[in-house]
Amino acid sequence: MAEEKIEIAPSALGTKDFWDKRYEMELTNFEEHGDEGEVWFGISAENRIVKYLIDSKTNKNAAILDLGCGNGSVLRKLRSKGFSQLTGVDYCQKAVDLSNATSRAEQEENEEEQLVDIRFEQLDITAPRNEFLSSKFDVILDKGTWDAMSLSEERENRLKAYLELLEQVMTEGGLFIIFSCNFTFEEMSEQFGRSSLKILCEVPATHSFSFGGKQGVTSTGAVFQKTS
Ligand SMILES: C[S@@+](CC[C@H](N)C(=O)[O-])C[C@H]1O[C@@H](n2cnc3c(N)ncnc32)[C@H](O)[C@@H]1O
Numbered sequence: 001m002a003e004e005k006i007e008i009a010p011s012a013l014g015t016k017d018f019w020d021k022r023y024e025m026e027l028t029n030f031e032e033h034g035d036e037g038e039v040w041f042g043i044s045a046e047n048r049i050v051k052y053l054i055d056s057k058t059n060k061n062a063a064i065l066d067l068g069c070g071n072g073s074v075l076r077k078l079r080s081k082g083f084s085q086l087t088g089v090d091y092c093q094k095a096v097d098l099s100n101a102t103s104r105a106e107q108e109e110n111e112e113e114q115l116v117d118i119r120f121e122q123l124d125i126t127a128p129r130n131e132f133l134s135s136k137f138d139v140i141l142d143k144g145t146w147d148a149m150s151l152s153e154e155r156e157n158r159l160k161a162y163l164e165l166l167e168q169v170m171t172e173g174g175l176f177i178i179f180s181c182n183f184t185f186e187e188m189s190e191q192f193g194r195s196s197l198k199i200l201c202e203v204p205a206t207h208s209f210s211f212g213g214k215q216g217v218t219s220t221g222a223v224f225q226k227t228s
Pocket of ligand 1 (some may be wrong): 038069070071073089126145146149209
């Protein structure tokens with residue numbers, strides 16, 4: 001059967017300039033008002049990721065990487081549940097600065113809990129540094145990042161680079177968990193279920209809305225596993 005071509009109109013959300021300005025504003029808001037900024041797709045999507053990892057008995061020492069970590073919120077949530085090897089990358093330095101600032105503030109507020117450090121660094125998924133490619137991760141997360149990256153004329157090239165990164169840094173049997181508001185489960189399977197990545201399941205919804213007599217969820221989560 002011929003593959004259906006996924007058509008997506010380019011938008012400002014597919015440009016680095018948009019995210020640089022956005023995180024410059026969010027960092028200022030955090031410094032001046034303590035506002036952590038936007039958690040994309042809401043807390044319910046974040047909770048679904050955390051619940052999936054806990055329910056699937058993911059080791060608390062698993063190396064977890066969040067691609068396009070924004071303000072670092074999902075990694076902070078995972079830390080609060082006992083996950084200990086956490087890394088976030090984003091191509092905006094201001095997002096990395098915001099993630100570091102929110103993480104440190106949480107550590108200071110909860111001094112007695114001795115929360116572990118989270119490693120945040122600046123990295124472009126489409127042009128990763130060689131030394132980063134020698135790292136290995138058991139779980140890779142993407143919430144809204146591919147959604148943003150795909151809003152570009154460069155979508156196919158970006159997807160190719162993204163898949164190459166996953167290929168290099170995922171451990172054998174490792175999981176890639178992606179949340180989207182733009183793509184259906186089938187479209188995500190088509191884009192990421194390639195080479196050594198095999199689709200495993202859809203992340204169950206914990207929160208749904210009802211409209212016109214139909215049930216829907218606000219974001220779709222798909223899990224892939226690296227197999228040889
Ligand atoms: C919709 S936001 C999601 C942020 C965060 N994952 C969340 O759920 O709150 C998209 C994020 O992807 C980042 N991003 C977009 N393209 C990227 C790229 N090529 N490499 C790394 N990060 C990228 C943006 O800077 C932004 O933080």
